[in-house]
Amino acid sequence: MNKLFLLLFVLFDLSHLSAQNVVVSTVTEFNTAVESAQAGDTIFLKNGVWEDAQLDFFTNGTSENPVVLKAQTPGEVILSGSSVLRIYGEHLVVSDLNFQNGSSSGDDIIQFRKSSSELATNCRLTNSRILDFNPDTDNVAYKWVSIYGNNNRVDHCHFEGKNNEGALMVVWLTGEANHHQIDHNYFADIPELGRNGGETIRIGTSTNSLTESKTIVEYNLFEACDGEIEIISNKSGFNIYRYNTFRNNEGMLTLRHGDDCEVYGNYFFGGEGKASGGVRIIGERHKIYNNYFQDLEGDGFRAAVSMMNGVPDSPLNRYFQVKNAEVVNNTIVSCKEPFAIGEGSDSERTLPPLNCTIANNIAISTTGSKAITYTDTPINMTYASNYITGTIGVSDDGLINEDPGLILNSGLWKPSSESAVVDAESLTVSYLDLDIEGQARDNSPDIGCDELASSTVINQPLTKEDVGYDWSDNGSSPVLSIDKLDPNVQLKFNPNSLEIKGISESDLPAQVTIHDLQGKSMVNEVVSKSTWSVPITLKGVYIVSLINRKGNIRYKAKVQFSGSK
Numbered sequence: 001m002n003k004l005f006l007l008l009f010v011l012f013d014l015s016h017l018s019a020q021n022v023v024v025s026t027v028t029e030f031n032t033a034v035e036s037a038q039a040g041d042t043i044f045l046k047n048g049v050w051e052d053a054q055l056d057f058f059t060n061g062t063s064e065n066p067v068v069l070k071a072q073t074p075g076e077v078i079l080s081g082s083s084v085l086r087i088y089g090e091h092l093v094v095s096d097l098n099f100q101n102g103s104s105s106g107d108d109i110i111q112f113r114k115s116s117s118e119l120a121t122n123c124r125l126t127n128s129r130i131l132d133f134n135p136d137t138d139n140v141a142y143k144w145v146s147i148y149g150n151n152n153r154v155d156h157c158h159f160e161g162k163n164n165e166g167a168l169m170v171v172w173l174t175g176e177a178n179h180h181q182i183d184h185n186y187f188a189d190i191p192e193l194g195r196n197g198g199e200t201i202r203i204g205t206s207t208n209s210l211t212e213s214k215t216i217v218e219y220n221l222f223e224a225c226d227g228e229i230e231i232i233s234n235k236s237g238f239n240i241y242r243y244n245t246f247r248n249n250e251g252m253l254t255l256r257h258g259d260d261c262e263v264y265g266n267y268f269f270g271g272e273g274k275a276s277g278g279v280r281i282i283g284e285r286h287k288i289y290n291n292y293f294q295d296l297e298g299d300g301f302r303a304a305v306s307m308m309n310g311v312p313d314s315p316l317n318r319y320f321q322v323k324n325a326e327v328v329n330n331t332i333v334s335c336k337e338p339f340a341i342g343e344g345s346d347s348e349r350t351l352p353p354l355n356c357t358i359a360n361n362i363a364i365s366t367t368g369s370k371a372i373t374y375t376d377t378p379i380n381m382t383y384a385s386n387y388i389t390g391t392i393g394v395s396d397d398g399l400i401n402e403d404p405g406l407i408l409n410s411g412l413w414k415p416s417s418e419s420a421v422v423d424a425e426s427l428t429v430s431y432l433d434l435d436i437e438g439q440a441r442d443n444s445p446d447i448g449c450d451e452l453a454s455s456t457v458i459n460q461p462l463t464k465e466d467v468g469y470d471w472s473d474n475g476s477s478p479v480l481s482i483d484k485l486d487p488n489v490q491l492k493f494n495p496n497s498l499e500i501k502g503i504s505e506s507d508l509p510a511q512v513t514i515h516d517l518q519g520k521s522m523v524n525e526v527v528s529k530s531t532w533s534v535p536i537t538l539k540g541v542y543i544v545s546l547i548n549r550k551g552n553i554r555y556k557a558k559v560q561f562s563g564s565k
Contacts, residue, residue: 198227
């Protein structure tokens, strides 16, 4: 080992000896552990049913050493009855919890705050589940997750079966951008509420809709989210919705309030007998690109792409005029109404879309009467290089009534080398450097969401296996205790080998060491990739450490090895 690296390892190894791992079995013990928690500590909730538990996780870690709250065994801590969790502080991680067999009388189940003025920062909820946590009647309103503060993340969680009033997840604004991240979650089985308040995700409110949020919603799967028309309700500015998959939902992604949002790289698939929609646009300077829509039976407000009419001098809670929207490089297949323009036009909503662009799109096999419907005539609409089959409904040189020659490839309609859309864009936009699959677009981009390319596919429609929690090591993990400084790092035990996954590229090259309890080194290797494995024939208890390029310990665990099999 390099002498400098060895010195750093020794120093950082000693500096983390004070980190504590404590198992608590009551709320009182939990409160005591939280009060004394230091950066790098891990608090384990003992396996079992925690009924009516109010968990106030109020403490502080650091970016290198968060304070972690987790189940003793993933999924085996069941928070039931009226249990709730509040997260407040900086650099906290909550993992492996299971909320079920419970409900609330009005308090949100998980909140990223202590009070209205004490909000969480750089905190994370991961690898957890909330299942059917509902009251006896659906008019009792509460959220399952309320995200306050700044730079918080909810990822790899499972949310299923919410049937009462109140959006499942809400990002709350306080007047400035909050930069939250919602990713790799599974949202499912939300029945129709029959009134407003059944959103799956809402970002902001109408009262602060002119505020920037800059939240990213990515790599989530939405299935049978039928609560109301707005599966996602955007009510703030500069948010990004990308690489999500929507299946079998009675609703759509709605840019209800706010400006300057981007919707790209998403897959929308309809459900039999459901008025599934795509994206509804209200407000200014939104960009809708690189999306794939298929088998959507919604029309009007629920069309694949719907542009609303606006209200003159609109109050915050009504409809702002659509201005300068860009709808480019989308593929729309077998949908009832690909484009609905000027929707909602009436005596109040009199302002049609203004200065918008619809370019480089494909719409084929439309199941309704026409591909484009004008409820009100847009002002200064630009059409360019759109390939549309069947009855278009509008005449413009930028609307090409010709079969683009797509082929069915792994369940998706894509261009072939003979397709008319290959290298055919006439209006190129600066931000369109990749296609829906994460492949680079060349200097002569293809029309539609997919670029004909031979490079590796990075993004594709998500399945349930791609998102949500992973409790696969339940009851079988040989990890005895853990000082998990990087929650992304995972140990995987295979016959005769140990694998470490999730090593950040910024930590490479890293060092993996395994030593016995007396400090004798058994394994000492430099790691240059995000996944590392080594044959293991050890038997007994050993310390496994991952040290990054700066000498910081990113992961440290006490492990029981069983010897060669």
